[in-house]
Amino acid sequence: MAHSHYENFPVASRLMPAHLRPHVAAIYAFARIADDYADEPGRAVGERLHLLDQWRARLHDDRAPQDVFLAVHDTVTRFDLPLSLLDDLLSAFTQDVTTARYATWADVLDYCRRSANPVGRLVLRLSGYRDDALDRASDAVCTALQLTNFWQDLAIDWSRGRLYVPEEAWRPHAAEPSVLDGGRMTAAWAAAMRDCGERTRALFADGRAVCDGVSGRLRYELRATWLGGTRMLERLERSGFDVFTARPRLGAADAIVIAWGTALWRATPPSRTHS
Structure with missing residues (x-):
């Protein structure tokens, strides 16, 4: 998963059990290389699509795997992982090559379903969890993390010709995309981004139970991830989503706050519908 889009995701951190770190790292390597095929400068569209097609073919060919696929196939076999989750990641990377704009929230969320949600489900499977309720909560958090990365990288993505803010989010505020060429956050775009932030915060809340x-x-890994994502969203909200002046990042001071919040975490209250 490329750093630009997966900055807030856990990647084999020290909070993960030691025996799982190599397997998380294998999946990360598989996805990172594929994402480089989709995003690395200097390649034509046809070449990118060809490389991704080859990568998918190697994923499904378990005869004498080489390089990163030695570890990937071992991980898939050992933990009985659904290949469909890895296929979904490749599908999202391919979409990054062919799609630069999104009309509706449904379109963006479908992209997140394939680009982000598989990460959480793979971590759950590696940890021995196969539970529909956990999957749904994980999906909400992963989508919220992905959206937070999108808002954080609005200026970077726009410079590369991409816009993940759907038209149905910016159109009601008359926030025309061409204005972004000016490299500043206008009042109209700030209003559109506030709506995006509210939707993202609701997803974090929906998924907190995981x-x-x-x-x-x-x-503790998931608590820290959730707290890191919501803290980044708060930073974006406080800045009025002005990522053109400065791209917000989390630093050492934030790590201390997140660690403290992880230790003092209060469990999510049960849903009233299940009480």
């Missing part, structure tokens, strides 16, 4: 539904070190 942090309480797992045990062991994974629980």
